[in-house]
């Protein structure tokens with residue numbers, strides 16, 4: 093076990109991965125410098141508060157709007173920072189999600205657990221899936237399971253177990269949508285490993301999901317409080333960043349990028365301001381192509397593997413309306429299958445999903461575009477983009493009114509793609525790194541905010557084990 097009092101660490105990148113790494117280093121008594129090349133902390137976590145005179149404030153998310161509660165690490169961090177009272181769950185009484193089906197809003201049938209129906213009647217009566225599609229799905233419990241532990245694409249898995257229509261109408265928009273990925277290239281084991289586990293354990297995904305549901309119901313009967321699947325903060329996701337930054341007492345530097353890393357008996361890092369720093373531990377959190385360039389002189393094999401992680405460009409457009417101008421069904425939004433061929437991928441009703449997002453009598457919504465489904469939309473200029481999205485909102489929801497305001501955010505080459513074999517590639521990368529050098533962040537072991545916090549926690553423990 094290394095002596096934390098004599099170690100010095102440099103953390104590169106001030107997004108949630110880098111900030112969390114700094115926090116866990118601080119907790120273990122390791123001195124650190126946190127370097128962020130831009131002029132703000134938070135990376136992809138960014139909340140913009142828009143004050144409208146005479147109306148009130150809107151809380152607009154540029155990046156993540158929430159995090160999954162089932163992965164406990166972000167919630168634990170928030171509580172450790174004293175943000176427990178700021179946590180909010182989704183408004184689950186309005187948790188309806190629509191799928192655009194031949195241009196029409198079609199609700200997901202009640203009782204659907206991600207893509208598996210757990211209640212017969214709502215699914216049997218739903219117009220979303222055709223009768224042949226439902227019959228194909230019904231044979232799933234009788235299909236032989238795959239027994240090996242090799243990876244496969246999400247598309248291959250869903251087609252194998254549930255059929256092509258479930259892939260098109262449910263899995264592609266709901267499961268690949270989260271990752272902005274083409275399901276034919278998306279690693280099952282890196283993104284939905286539970287599905288393979290259920291197949292192995294129960295011989296069938298449907299039987300496995302039904303058993304999970306029964307377990308969840310029994311848990312609730314045992315007195316456990318039903319809780320929201322997704323959490324955020326009253327003031328928006330950036331509350332976590334602001335609180336973390338104020339709790340960090342190490343050497344924190346904005347507008348300071350890392351240019352090169354060398355290694356003799358310690359690591360030596362040169363900075364964009366022309367100075368250099370030495371350390372025993374380096375934690376790198378920038379996107380994979382930048383991390384690959386930084387580690388190439390030290391670990392060329394790892395750099396080649398990191399460089400092969402592909403990214404896509406995505407964007408969001410938030411729009412605010414007077415509620416009376418946008419008569420919306422009470423729902424969290426709509427997902428749009430690739431086969432619908434639309435210029436946007438989904439719409440979230442931000443102010444229905446969470447409280448504290450818009451003043452009473454106003455609504456805030458957010459359209460998603462880009463990724464592998466609508467890459468052309470990201471390239472539109474702002475005015476054309478707004479007009480294209482408004483056209484979609486009119487077609488889907490009948491909204492014709494002028495929005496009160498709009499906010500556009502483009503995330504260029506910012507969303508990593510977990511290709512089939514991703515987890516093996518990450519294992520190989522980690523084995524090829526020199527001691528004391530760590531790579532974490534959304535490109536590696538999970539794209540969500542809790543995954544980033546968890547990776548930070550894990551590498552600090554690993555670093556101390558030497």
Ligand SMILES: Cc1cc2nc3c(=O)[nH]c(=O)nc-3n(C[C@H](O)[C@H](O)[C@H](O)COP(=O)(O)OP(=O)(O)OC[C@H]3O[C@@H](n4cnc5c(N)ncnc54)[C@H](O)[C@@H]3O)c2cc1C
Nearest residue numbers: 105107108109129135136155156349350378533534540541
């Ligand atoms: C539109 C959108 C919606 C999302 N929605 C969700 C969601 O709802 N829930 C969820 O859990 N996740 C969501 N995510 C994913 C999540 O936001 C990210 O995976 C996570 O924030 C990544 O954090 P990070 O610290 O690893 O990387 P980043 O936030 O990208 O931070 C990396 C930092 O490194 C800095 N940097 C780069 N190069 C250098 C250098 N040479 N020297 C110093 N600094 C450098 C960058 O400036 C940046 O600040 C979403 C992402 C996007 C884009």
